[in-house]
Amino acid sequence: MQDRTGPLARFVTGYVWLVRTLAGVSMLLIVAIMLAQVFWRYILGGSLIWAEELCRYLLIWQTFLVLGLAFSKGEFVALEFVPSLLNPRLRWLLKAVMAVPIVVFLGLMAWYGWDFASRFDRQTIPALDFIWTALSGEALGLSIRWVYVSVTVGLALLALHVLADLAVSFRRQVVDNLEDTASDADRTSAGTT
Template identity: 40%
Template sequence: MLEKTDRMLTALNRWSLIGLLTAMVCIIFANVALRYLTNHSIIWAEEVARYLMVWMTFLGAGLALRRGGHVAITALPDALGPRAAMVLRGVVALLLLGFAALMVKIGVDYMGRMGRQLTPATRISFWWIYLAMPMGFALFAAHLALALVSYLRSGSFEPAERSAAPRGLA
């Protein structure tokens, strides 16, 4: 059951990032083309592209964790024995989960405070923009929790099965 949940979460996360990146590329391409062909640009394009990038950053953090994309210093765990290294990885995992939980709380608080303001060009609530932070950190914690046993044993996060990956991305 956990493996199926892991595969589904990873696939859903991956496809959401693909969708956000596709939208951002299309908006930027259309804006640049219009600017050079008609001497007019889309008023909201830069703003929307920026907010899509914010969403991609937060939603992609957990997936980057699963793929080993974050910076890691392994000198200390490599110098320790297997049991001590596992304990150290457990402490690191607890700190990461605690940090993610704290950031979810801070993100929700920030959404509440800033949600009454509207974005300049699109006039949507900043609540939707700041929602990326708690969602991204909750997703990060979920990815960490699903890969925790593998991380504690080997020190690496095994990505979910390749069958969950879109073609050409595994």
């Protein structure tokens, strides 16, 4: 039986827990901010001018963080007609061939996303500046780059998920081949006795 508590398995478990926790916290914040906005607008007759902007930024980060998990769980749209016609070895080969342009595209998009984000170092996030100024008397000054860098982080994580899926399916293919070879050897030895 395989040991599923090795360092890589613990790392993956921690990574999945962290991403799910961040996604849950961001969704909780979005709901709380929007409920506060509704309360302020319809009960108090005012408006939280920063609420929509902050929720938008939280949703952008949440989306890019969970892309990789969605891919790993098979929640992307997939056309399985051709792969379902192939034997397992050819199916893995097709998956490997298709992974190359996908990873290259994700890498290029992550690179250009980083380049795009770096152009906004001096622009700050207005919603956070407004909130922080109201609380402390001075602007926070957090660069809007940290909103745009979500593209780079999300696409890099998605590329890692694609590569990890390829490695896991290759390992599964090798294990299945070894089991088939062992069962063939067992049948052959059973037939000769």
